Amino acid sequence: MEQLLIKIGQNLFLVFGLMALGGAATMVLAKNAVHSVIGFLFAMLSMAGCYLTIGAEFMGVAQLLVYAGGIVVLFLFVVMLVELSKSREKGLFQRQTPFALVLVVAGAVAFVGVFWRTIFGSSAAEALTLSPNLMAQGEKLGNAQMLSRGLFAEYLLPFEILSVILLVALVGAVVLAKTERV
């Protein structure tokens, strides 16, 4: 019993990962768009579980708060209010299928390559860290404190640039949506 539980505990990451994959598959394969969103939500929740099992509590909970709590709600709003079952839109999606297939295959090859190199290549020997002195502090500090120190002290400029990129995307979306009315 004890051994079995320890075994499960060690492989909890795999369990959550498979759940996330299942959710993602549901999202892609579901006929109904709202069911797809539920699959997406499930995948996001399982991803949060994955983060929790590898000891990144802050990341996990941020995943919950931002993706599961915010972004998927917006998805749901859009999907609920737009009628996707009309044949015209179906035709639109069918035209995209060959391009999508090519992109998916390219993406899959790239990902498998990256995974192959991280698991079996030379980089597998050393642990993935951002900054060694941060890791040393992380032993003493909590998860959130360590992350905030990294974001607001060590990597402040890249962090700010990322937020500016997000802002640009936001303004771009507003401009695209506004053109017809102006």
Place this chain on the structure above:
Amino acid sequence: MPTPTLTQSLIIALLQAILVVVFIFVVVPLTLYAERKVLGYLQLRLGATRVAGSLTGLTGFVNRNMWKLGKVPMLSYWRGIVMLVGDVVKMIIKEDILPTKADKFVFFIAPAISFCASVIVFAAISFVPGTLFVLPKFIPIVGGLPVSGAVGDVNVGLLWILGIASVGVYGIVLAGWASNSKYPLLGGLRSGAQIVSYEVPLTLSLLAPVVMSGSLQFSEMSRSMAVGLPYWGIVPQFLGFFIYLTCGFAETNRLPFDMPEAENELVAGFHTEYSGMKFGFFYLAEYINMTVVAALASAFFLGGPWLMPFGLHGVLNPFFTAHLPAFLVPLLCEPHAIFFVVKIIFILFVYIWVRGTIPRYRYDQVMAVAWKYLIPLTLVNLMLAAAVRYLTV
């Protein structure tokens, strides 16, 4: 203390989860009953006084015979407290109707999401600092082990609470969609927009305690808000408390912000098509969310969950230890779950009080309150909290 093995700690966690569910199923029916009675007295009427007023059927048989004996009928005893049982039994045995064109799967899963999200939130709330009780020796596997006052007092507890609570909105939105009917859809959309909007000031108002205590862990935050601040540290809490409570009312869809179920506009909002225990789960989730809001309010704004508010312990303890009988001293002079429960009950009373006092806002007013008034106010409050932090540390 021996270190528990994995099996033992899992069993203890299961035990704690059961205790949480028991707590919920004690608090929620009592709140329902209190709502009937308190609302009644607020509106100058009696509230529930009896169950089974009729003279027919099985209850009628009992009642008739009790009238003959010269007694008040058994089932109407003590100010309608039988209503507690009546509400629950009614909900369980009511017919469960599935609308013909509803989406079966989503219709089924929506109340489950709502209910589960509101219960899982309790994982990060710690009822007692440290150990709740030690299991007696004679229990087979887990005898002699301590049960801590929180299921999982993780170091990002507050974020956990906010994150899981924000998943609860899916229950409402999906219920509105799955019913395949106009009013529920509108109710669900309104509620989704309202909850997503009010999450911003709610989180910002909870940031003030985070800034002042410098932690995200529930127990550490409560400890620091109770005993780690100077007296004038209460100023940002004062404003923050009212903002938090307002947002809490909006998040739990209570009056004056009960947009999703504004009866005169939307029949019953997102749960119009629901009946039986599926409706019961939405009902339960609403009251559990109220309890969670009350728990957070008492932890971060009312002087820590396990102590008396406003540092009264420091003033009263010398008097208590001198004059009270010995068995009351550990109960009243030390940190205790009783204070937590009393504060939760007080906030729940405030919920009902406000419901009986303030009329409902219009929908555009609800949104205006959140975006135009509450968010700027919380930002001011956050600045105040940062100033307190700067001056104390």
